[in-house]
Amino acid sequence: RKEVEQDPGPFNVPEGATVAFNCTYSNSASQSFFWYRQDCRKEPKLLMSVYSSGNEDGRFTAQLNRASQYISLLIRDSKLSDSATYLCVVKKNNNDMRFGAGTRLTVKP
């Protein structure tokens, strides 16, 4: 079983839709959590950190449930430019980051 599990999708949604991605992790010692975005044939880029209290950045909302070892990302009012692969990332210490396989999103006109 992989340390970080994500639904691979693909998610195909119309513009303006709300879409949610889920992620589970197996190591309870994990300390930090992130969502990265990766466009096709590009490098991953940090989308947002995930805090225990939940956090929002514009149309993006991230939630963390430590008891269930579950992380989510909600995208509201999706745009064509949101089409990408979203990587769930879990960090145990300052040098050990584990990536999920990614969830692919396509937003269609």
Added chain:
Amino acid sequence: GAGVSQSPRYKVAKRGQDVALRCDPISGHVSLFWYQQALGQGPEFLTYFQNEAQLDKSGLPSDRFFAERPEGSVSTLKIQRTQQEDSAVYLCASSFPGTSQETQYFGPGTRLLVL
């Protein structure tokens, strides 16, 4: 300022050939990471440097893989006697260690194809 750069961007190697992949981290970044990303998968950790010290190489898949960062800046990932299963994108990332929320900045990757 300049981000993380990697070279070459693309490399085609014949099976058995040795390859060397270069990473130039962001200036002043102490930490440097190498990842391997196979098609349809997330990046998999290979190795980590803090300055010139290789603190973790637990992700290197075999003794054919070797990484160095002799002056604490540029790093090279060397793969000896390449095999077809080595075909992947090799990503380098750097960060300036601080809090646990520190961001890793990725380079564009080297796409390696072993024939």
